[in-house]
Amino acid sequence: MNSESNAKISLLIVDDSRVSRMMIRAFALDKHPDWQITEAASGDEAIKLVEQQHFDYCTMDINMPGTLGIVAAEQILEKFPAMRIAIFSANIQESLRSRAAELGANFVAKPVTEKSVGQAIAFFKGETV
Amino acid sequence: MDNLTALHIDALSEVFNIGAGRAAASLSEIVSEEVKLSVPALEFRKCAEFNEKVLSLDQSQLGVVRQQFSGALNAEASLLFTEDSALEIMRDMMGSHISIEELAEFEQEAMCELGNIILNACLSAMSDMLNIQMESSLPSYTVCNAEQLIQDIIDTPDQEYIMILHIDLEIERRQVNGKLIFLFSSSSLSTLRIRIDAFLNNI
Numbered sequence: 001m002n003s004e005s006n007a008k009i010s011l012l013i014v015d016d017s018r019v020s021r022m023m024i025r026a027f028a029l030d031k032h033p034d035w036q037i038t039e040a041a042s043g044d045e046a047i048k049l050v051e052q053q054h055f056d057y058c059t060m061d062i063n064m065p066g067t068l069g070i071v072a073a074e075q076i077l078e079k080f081p082a083m084r085i086a087i088f089s090a091n092i093q094e095s096l097r098s099r100a101a102e103l104g105a106n107f108v109a110k111p112v113t114e115k116s117v118g119q120a121i122a123f124f125k126g127e128t129v
Numbered sequence: 130m131d132n133l134t135a136l137h138i139d140a141l142s143e144v145f146n147i148g149a150g151r152a153a154a155s156l157s158e159i160v161s162e163e164v165k166l167s168v169p170a171l172e173f174r175k176c177a178e179f180n181e182k183v184l185s186l187d188q189s190q191l192g193v194v195r196q197q198f199s200g201a202l203n204a205e206a207s208l209l210f211t212e213d214s215a216l217e218i219m220r221d222m223m224g225s226h227i228s229i230e231e232l233a234e235f236e237q238e239a240m241c242e243l244g245n246i247i248l249n250a251c252l253s254a255m256s257d258m259l260n261i262q263m264e265s266s267l268p269s270y271t272v273c274n275a276e277q278l279i280q281d282i283i284d285t286p287d288q289e290y291i292m293i294l295h296i297d298l299e300i301e302r303r304q305v306n307g308k309l310i311f312l313f314s315s316s317s318l319s320t321l322r323i324r325i326d327a328f329l330n331n332i
Contacts, residue, residue, distance in 0.1 A: 017140075017142065017146070019139045019143050019332070020143050063166055063167075064168060090147040090149070090151075091153060092150055092151065092154045093154050093164065094154075094157070095163040110143075110147050111143075111257065
């Protein structure tokens with residue numbers, strides 16, 4: 001919440017849809033032009049990326065080929081519990097919402113809009129959602 | 130498809146992903162179970178190229194819910210299930226307090242309702258995201274064989290293009306294989322492309 005360091009905030013966007021990644025990136029940069037953004041097209045790619053580089057925040061789609069986003073988020077949070085993850089999902093069933101909450105992640109219902117990205121950003125920054 | 134790019138298809142797939150997610154949420158409330166969804170796969174073809182291989186359903190007998198959509202674009206939408214899975218979903222929807230005889234009686238109504246939920250969830254996602262407002266006719270349900278269905282589609286006048294959404298639902302460990310089919314005229318397909326372009330230009 002406080003900008004105690006000069007390091008740029010880094011956000012990892014995980015979604016198999018290129019359009020969704022483009023939209024999340026655009027809305028995030030709109031509010032925070034200085035954020036460093038990396039994209040991954042699958043949960044497996046995200047799991048590899050977090051081993052190689054530090055990310056502060058992550059948006060994670062659920063329904064993707066290979067490892068499901070919710071499983072990838074669980075694995076990432078086990079290793080990097082300080083990372084803030086927003087589960088960005090079209091699948092809005094209660095069972096998935098509660099699973100996200102158990103992981104300590106924030107559940108954001110798709111579609112990707114200025115409002116839904118704003119909700120994820122508020123969670124990242126520790127503001128009340 | 131000649132005039133839709135990979136990015137158009139990606140955008141449309143995401144629209145249907147959201148539609149399927151909304152439908153699954155409604156279905157899971159009805160059957161009080163989690164409904165698992167596959168990643169939807171979308172393909173476009175000319176109707177004349179449509180055949181059983183494209184349809185990729187391994188049963189010849191199909192339950193079909195049909196609805197006409199009109200407005201900003203005109204389309205005929207069909208939801209296809211293999212007949213066995215159609216009956217299973219229905220049994221889940223109606224619960225155990227219904228006899229086999231009554232089940233047969235309600236088949237028509239229950240399948241129309243199921244189709245209504247899924248087709249309208251997809252439609253509402255299209256309308257919200259691509260700004261395409263459409264009205265729908267009442268759904269109708271028929272059981273027919275795949276060959277007959279394919280011939281009907283090829284013979285539909287003025288509808289040159291077919292969009293097929295392959296999606297698998299899993300309810301209570303039961304695998305339900307479904308297809309969503311939209312038939313478009315070439316002018317409706319152009320409208321669709323224009324709306325997707327407008328959506329992409331807004332990013």
